[in-house]
Amino acid sequence: MRISEEMVRHIQSIIKKTGYIPNRAAASLRTGKTHVIGLIVEDIANSFFASLAKSVEKAAAKVGYRVVYGSTENNDGRGNDLIQLLAKQVDGFLIAPSIGMKTSVQALKKSRKPLVLIDRYFPGEEIPFALVDNYAGVRKATECLIKKQKKQIAFVNIATEQVQMQERERAYVEALQQNGLFQKKLLLRLPYYQDKAQYEPRIHQFLRKHPEIDAMIFATNYLGMFGIKALKDLDIAIPKQVAVFSFDDTDLFRFSSPAISVISQPVQEIAGQAMRLLLEQMNSGAKKTESGEGVLVPPELILRNSV
Amino acid sequence: MRISEEMVRHIQSIIKKTGYIPNRAAASLRTGKTHVIGLIVEDIANSFFASLAKSVEKAAAKVGYRVVYGSTENNDGRGNDLIQLLAKQVDGFLIAPSIGMKTSVQALKKSRKPLVLIDRYFPGEEIPFALVDNYAGVRKATECLIKKQKKQIAFVNIATEQVQMQERERAYVEALQQNGLFQKKLLLRLPYYQDKAQYEPRIHQFLRKHPEIDAMIFATNYLGMFGIKALKDLDIAIPKQVAVFSFDDTDLFRFSSPAISVISQPVQEIAGQAMRLLLEQMNSGAKKTESGEGVLVPPELILRNSV
DNA sequence: CTGAAAGCGCTTACAG
DNA sequence: CTGAAAGCGCTTACAG
Numbered sequence: 055m056r057i058s059e060e061m062v063r064h065i066q067s068i069i070k071k072t073g074y075i076p077n078r079a080a081a082s083l084r085t086g087k088t089h090v091i092g093l094i095v096e097d098i099a100n101s102f103f104a105s106l107a108k109s110v111e112k113a114a115a116k117v118g119y120r121v122v123y124g125s126t127e128n129n130d131g132r133g134n135d136l137i138q139l140l141a142k143q144v145d146g147f148l149i150a151p152s153i154g155m156k157t158s159v160q161a162l163k164k165s166r167k168p169l170v171l172i173d174r175y176f177p178g179e180e181i182p183f184a185l186v187d188n189y190a191g192v193r194k195a196t197e198c199l200i201k202k203q204k205k206q207i208a209f210v211n212i213a214t215e216q217v218q219m220q221e222r223e224r225a226y227v228e229a230l231q232q233n234g235l236f237q238k239k240l241l242l243r244l245p246y247y248q249d250k251a252q253y254e255p256r257i258h259q260f261l262r263k264h265p266e267i268d269a270m271i272f273a274t275n276y277l278g279m280f281g282i283k284a285l286k287d288l289d290i291a292i293p294k295q296v297a298v299f300s301f302d303d304t305d306l307f308r309f310s311s312p313a314i315s316v317i318s319q320p321v322q323e324i325a326g327q328a329m330r331l332l333l334e335q336m337n338s339g340a341k342k343t344e345s346g347e348g349v350l351v352p353p354e355l356i357l358r359n360s361v
Numbered sequence: 362m363r364i365s366e367e368m369v370r371h372i373q374s375i376i377k378k379t380g381y382i383p384n385r386a387a388a389s390l391r392t393g394k395t396h397v398i399g400l401i402v403e404d405i406a407n408s409f410f411a412s413l414a415k416s417v418e419k420a421a422a423k424v425g426y427r428v429v430y431g432s433t434e435n436n437d438g439r440g441n442d443l444i445q446l447l448a449k450q451v452d453g454f455l456i457a458p459s460i461g462m463k464t465s466v467q468a469l470k471k472s473r474k475p476l477v478l479i480d481r482y483f484p485g486e487e488i489p490f491a492l493v494d495n496y497a498g499v500r501k502a503t504e505c506l507i508k509k510q511k512k513q514i515a516f517v518n519i520a521t522e523q524v525q526m527q528e529r530e531r532a533y534v535e536a537l538q539q540n541g542l543f544q545k546k547l548l549l550r551l552p553y554y555q556d557k558a559q560y561e562p563r564i565h566q567f568l569r570k571h572p573e574i575d576a577m578i579f580a581t582n583y584l585g586m587f588g589i590k591a592l593k594d595l596d597i598a599i600p601k602q603v604a605v606f607s608f609d610d611t612d613l614f615r616f617s618s619p620a621i622s623v624i625s626q627p628v629q630e631i632a633g634q635a636m637r638l639l640l641e642q643m644n645s646g647a648k649k650t651e652s653g654e655g656v657l658v659p660p661e662l663i664l665r666n667s668v
Numbered sequence: 669c670t671g672a673a674a675g676c677g678c679t680t681a682c683a684g
Numbered sequence: 685c686t687g688a689a690a691g692c693g694c695t696t697a698c699a700g
Contacts, residue, residue: 075449079389080693083676088386090429090450098418101612104411108432111405115431120447122397122427125415140427142382283616305408306613309590387677390692 091332092144093123094136096152096173101304102275102319103150106172109325110148117333119145128214128246130154137162146332148172153215168335170328174218175348182335184328184349188218191317191353192225195271195299200233202361204269204297206240210257210281211273213243222273222301240264244277253280254287261288267296269361275302282310298360312359323351398639399451400430401443403459403480408611409582409626410457413479416632417455424640426452435521435553437461444469453639455479460522475642477635481525482655489642491635491656495525498624498660499532502578502606507540509668511576511604513547517564517588518580520550529580529608547571551584560587561594568595574603576668582609589617605667619666630658 068074082088093110095103107123114121122140126133133155137147146168151159156176162169163181175183199207209226212219223241230236242260244253253276261267261284270285272278278300282292290296292312299315300307307314327349375381389395400417402410414430421428429447433440440462444454453475458466463483469476470488482490506514516533519526530548537543549567551560560583568574568591577592579585585607589599597603599619606622607614614621634656 075445077390077693078450079386079395080676081695082386083384083390083678083693084695086676097415099408099412099415101406101408101411104408104414105406107411107414107430108404108406111430111432120429120431120450122429123414123418124422124427125418138382143385143427279612279616286618304612305586306611306616309586309613310616311593311618384677387692388679390694391677391679393692 088143088145089118090120090122090144092136092140092147092149093121094126094133094140094147094149094151095123096126096128096150098123098125100275102302102321103173105321106325109322110329113325113329117329126150126152126155127248128152134158141165141167146170146336148328148332150174151176168332170331170335172324172328174216177217182331182347182349184324184331185218185351186319186324186353187350188221188353189225190350191301191319191355192222192271192273193229194353194355195315195317196226196229198355198357198361199269199271199297199299200229200235202269202297205235206237206264206266207235207269207271208240208242208260208264208267209271209273210242210244210260210277212246212277214246219273226271240267250276250280253277254283257281258284258287261285261290269297270299272298272300275300275304275307278302278314278316279304279306282314292360303356307358310360314360315358316356318354318356320351320354327351395450395452396425397427397429397451399443399447399454399456400428401433401440401447401454401456401458402430403433403435403457405430405432407582409609409628410480412628413632416629417636420632420636424636433457433459433462434555435459441465448472448474453477453643455635455639457481458483475639477638477642479631479635481523484524489638489654489656491631491638492525492658493626493631493660494657495528495660496532497657498608498662499529499578499580500536501660501662502622502624503533503536505662505664505668506576506578506604506606507536507542509576509604512542513544513571513573514542514576514578515547515549515567515571515574516578516580517549517551517567517584519553519584521553526580533578547574557583557587560584561590564588565591565594568592568597576604577606579605579607582607582611582614585609585621585623586611586613589621599667610663614665617667621667622665623663625661625663627658627661634658 091114093107097103098107111121124136130152133152137158148170150173151171169181171181171183173185207230209223211223227236244256247253257280270281272281285292285296292298301317303316303318307316331347398421400414404410405414418428431443437459440459444465455477457480458478476488478488478490480492514537516530518530534543551563554560564587577588579588592599592603599605606624608624610623610625614623638654
């Protein structure tokens, strides 16, 4: 590094004067690095994924990476297309995979493409992941309701094999079982609808069928949203008649009256951990890559006026 | 095109068997096209921009483009950095510019980089844009309130020179003036806060100072959000004591009780028009580019229970 | 240490 | 019409 400061300044002034900007495509062709990462989520318009996208963008920008995104809408085909499409264009992936993306994700891993799963993961597969501790979150919420003497606690979930939803449900089931309170009929599993408004009549119907319910936990933000709507439409008082928890924190829950208690995901922390794991892989080069380190970020139980 | 179908099938089976994927970086270097577009918004975590991002992604995917995004948070420096950073890496830009990005945007235009402004634009500059008709939206909302015999209609805005906010305000002012109802003291301009929670005390204070207010229009979704919170905290009945309109439709407004009437932006239409204008430029090649066609999409006034 | 040359993987103008 | 060759703009191994 025997270059004088003067020369450095001189060159930089020329760079500025001529407006030289290196051609990334050329550098990319030569080095094989694109300095772009691919973010594949379920739905970029969902407040959780939108916040995540913002945190990911910030974390990526800090280390010189750009982010391209894509929404799968839990459609396997679309997800696999996205992976295929982006595989050669990104240095690494952050993916919230649907079940049917397992094969493509495995192929990605086999091809040694840096990759971190977010929001969910494939149990048994040695693929790094960063997500909230779903079990701990719902467990805490359920126990909170039990402590409040609730006896008929319902759980509304999406019918899916996705591990994060399974874990949320398992926490609910186990907490109730250990207190002798579990009743299968109070566990509602609904299909994944593209059009979220369809959840409202389904939950409405469920509530009419089970007037004994005195507490509810909704497994996602949109279930919570439409669940609360259904409760209000039926003139069921929150929390007097039915106490409510929802997974995910959103403006709607914060501003609802009563304000809704939630299991909040520390989005920034999740994004930060995911980027850390991704950078580890991207920078490891020929070094052996840690195979399959997973990070479970503790959720935050936010108690508002709905319990 | 004298290639037999058989040969086509044969080649394609080899492509599939060997897993050949063209290297975009090489093609990009050769052709100068990246097939990536840059989406620069104010805040990807804001529900309006998140929805827009989703629609843009869909529209772009349909014509073989990927999207990289960046949030300016209305910070000129960040916005200019984003433009600089992405200029050589994208075939075109969709930008919601802050005021201080005018020079970089002009430079982009001068360099003949395909470019469409969204959500706002620079009056007098011949740069294509696609956005909602802000004036028409607020004008309709204001006239609706006047028809309901409201006499003390307040308007809460962000203090900015951004044209979309100016237009919203102008529509309010002119509608009231033409009915002899305008009062300067009922027009509140607040600074742009990164931390949106800061709006609540400011609006709270404004409401206490002006108990005569019988209707309010909030110029953005976050102002509406915190405005409603302030109204509720002060036990002001909506719409009985104060009727409410907010710009932008969000889950929160739909599910609020009472449900909030809004000036809704047809996000899909805006994204579609923006992509259309961008594609026109990207495909025009050496042909003369239409200079500065702008599209104003009509807003939808959604009447709920807050007026 | 320095500078010229090779080569990344495409596309396309051009020679045959 | 076909096939070989040039060249996009970088980075880096290598000859001098």
